[in-house]
Amino acid sequence: GSHGSSNVDSSVSTRRYDRQCIRHRSTVSSGINAEASKNETGGGEGVEVLKNEPYDNVPLLNGKFCKGQYTYKIYHLASKVPGWIKMIAPTGALEIHEEAWNAYPYCKTVLSNPGYMKDNFYIVIETYHLADKGQQENVHELDKKKLKERTVVPIDIANDSVNAADFKKDEDPANFVSEKTGRGPLKGDWISSADPVMTCYKLVTIQFKCGACRQGGDLHPLHAEEALH
Numbered sequence: 001g002s003h004g005s006s007n008v009d010s011s012v013s014t015r016r017y018d019r020q021c022i023r024h025r026s027t028v029s030s031g032i033n034a035e036a037s038k039n040e041t042g043g044g045e046g047v048e049v050l051k052n053e054p055y056d057n058v059p060l061l062n063g064k065f066c067k068g069q070y071t072y073k074i075y076h077l078a079s080k081v082p083g084w085i086k087m088i089a090p091t092g093a094l095e096i097h098e099e100a101w102n103a104y105p106y107c108k109t110v111l112s113n114p115g116y117m118k119d120n121f122y123i124v125i126e127t128y129h130l131a132d133k134g135q136q137e138n139v140h141e142l143d144k145k146k147l148k149e150r151t152v153v154p155i156d157i158a159n160d161s162v163n164a165a166d167f168k169k170d171e172d173p174a175n176f177v178s179e180k181t182g183r184g185p186l187k188g189d190w191i192s193s194a195d196p197v198m199t200c201y202k203l204v205t206i207q208f209k210c211g212a213c214r215q216g217g218d219l220h221p222l223h224a225e226e227a228l229h
Contacts, residue, residue: 046076068103092116105129120209134199158186
């Protein structure tokens with residue numbers, strides 16, 4: 001079969017994605033994370049919230065963050081796909097499970113499909129918000145092997161192109177002006193002059209093993225993840 005995987009480290013100033021090809025999402029708040037998930041699945045329809053509760057004694061990022069808010073959701077995607085796909089899709093294939101541990105400024109989200117793909121598919125998104133301009137090289141404390149396999153993808157929220165289907169002018173940092181702070185719009189080399197600036201470092205790890213898939217398709221989940229953030 002084929003194996004696909006990836007790692008992404010992103011930032012709000014220079015959102016960075018580290019792509020890491022090995023066999024193997026979170027945000028400013030759980031609210032933003034939920035909105036992103038809802039948009040990806042076509043809205044709130046078919047979202048089953050199983051747990052939304054505080055957690056403690058769950059060490060994240062080598063023990064730096066141990067408590068916060070835990071959510072467990074199941075996205076039922078059958079209503080989002082054509083009828084013929086529902087007819088041929090194996091049992092459990094159209095359910096995505098999402099677990100999230102929000103310990104802002106750090107958050108970890110795991111997407112999986114235990115009903116069908118089991119351990120052959122998962123996406124782990126680790127997000128760390130820091131008051132810098134995206135210059136740190138290893139905020140997720142990867143070992144040497146993973147650092148070597150990683151690819152960094154900077155994302156400039158003001159200057160990078162956006163898919164037309166995802167573009168919302170009133171939310172575009174290149175057009176938006178904050179009435180409260182007077183900041184914006186972000187133009188040109190805004191990162192060097194803006195103050196304050198926060199970077200959202202995202203590390204995305206994807207495992208996708210499918211005997212019927214060809215190698216060229218392995219990074220499709222990664223591209224979707226980049227577009228989302």
